[in-house]
Amino acid sequence: MxxxxxxxxxxxxxxxxxxxxxxxxxxxxxxxxxxxxxxxxxxxxxGRVKAAPPPAAMALDQKSREFIPHVLAVRSGTPVYFPNSDAIKHHVYSFSPAKRFEIKLYSGVPPEPVVFGQPGIVALGCNIHDWMLGYVYVSDADYLAVSDNDxxxxxxxxxxxxxxxxxxxxxxxxxxxxxxxxxxxxxxxxxxxxxxxxxxxxxxxxxxxxxxxxx
Incomplete structure (x- = not known):
């Protein structure tokens, strides 16, 4: 339940x-x-002119069987790496319409990033650890921020x-x-x-x- x-x-x-x-x-x-x-x-x-271009790449890590950070906000077109800092393998996937992808059982850092090309909410999961849940917030907005633990x-x-x-x-x-x-x-x-x-x-x-x- x-x-x-x-x-x-x-x-x-x-x-x-x-x-x-x-x-x-x-x-x-x-x-x-x-x-x-x-x-x-x-x-x-x-405001549009002074907005920074999308970063060359960002990273969403896996530590202690959790996605870190829990929410990553990126501009459309940003490539994201999914390093695995745990001593065990993870299997990252998403079925979200904004970006469907799968990185099968792996350790370390995958050689290629995942490019998030269209705006939307991308929910992340792990086929091995059901409780693991993370999100990539993809936006065309010029500026993005995410509140920290405080x-x-x-x-x-x-x-x-x-x-x-x-x-x-x-x-x-x-x-x-x-x-x-x-x-x-x-x-x-x-x-x-x-x-x-x-x-x-x-x-x-x-x-x-x-x-x-x-x-």
């Missing part, structure tokens, strides 16, 4: 520092919430207008996009989180944050 954690609420706030840094914290039930994706799409030419996130943005999109893997519904103009004082976003732990193990986003294996 799937476990259920009572619904909790997340509030994200952001303020603008003098250096055009949009920064904030994410909390759920009074605790820091990791793995909140914040995507900013520039609506002005200045719930903190930040984006370096030139002044201008942006459409902000928020996403969390454990959200029952994702909040509506918001359009903000920088410099700006503050914004707030609330969304409801509902968790169903199919393996009886809390997701990585809530581990070590007050939610134990008893849920």
């Amino acid at each position: 799937a476990s259920r954690l009572p619904a909790v609420f997340l509030t994200a706030w952001a303020s603008v520092a003098p250096a055009a840094e949009l920064a904030g914290t994410a909390e759920a039930g009074g605790l820091p919430l990791a793995n909140l994706v914040v995507a900013a799409q520039a609506l002005d030419e200045a 719930g903190r996130w930040s984006l370096d943005l030139p002044n201008g207008r942006y459409r902000l999109t928020f996403w969390h893997p454990d959200a029952a519904e994702q909040p509506a996009d918001q359009v903000v103009t920088l410099p700006s004082a503050e914004l707030r976003v609330s969304l409801e989180l509902k968790m169903r732990f199919q393996t009886g193990k809390p997701p990585a986003s809530l581990q070590n944050q007050g939610y134990g294996d008893g849920f």
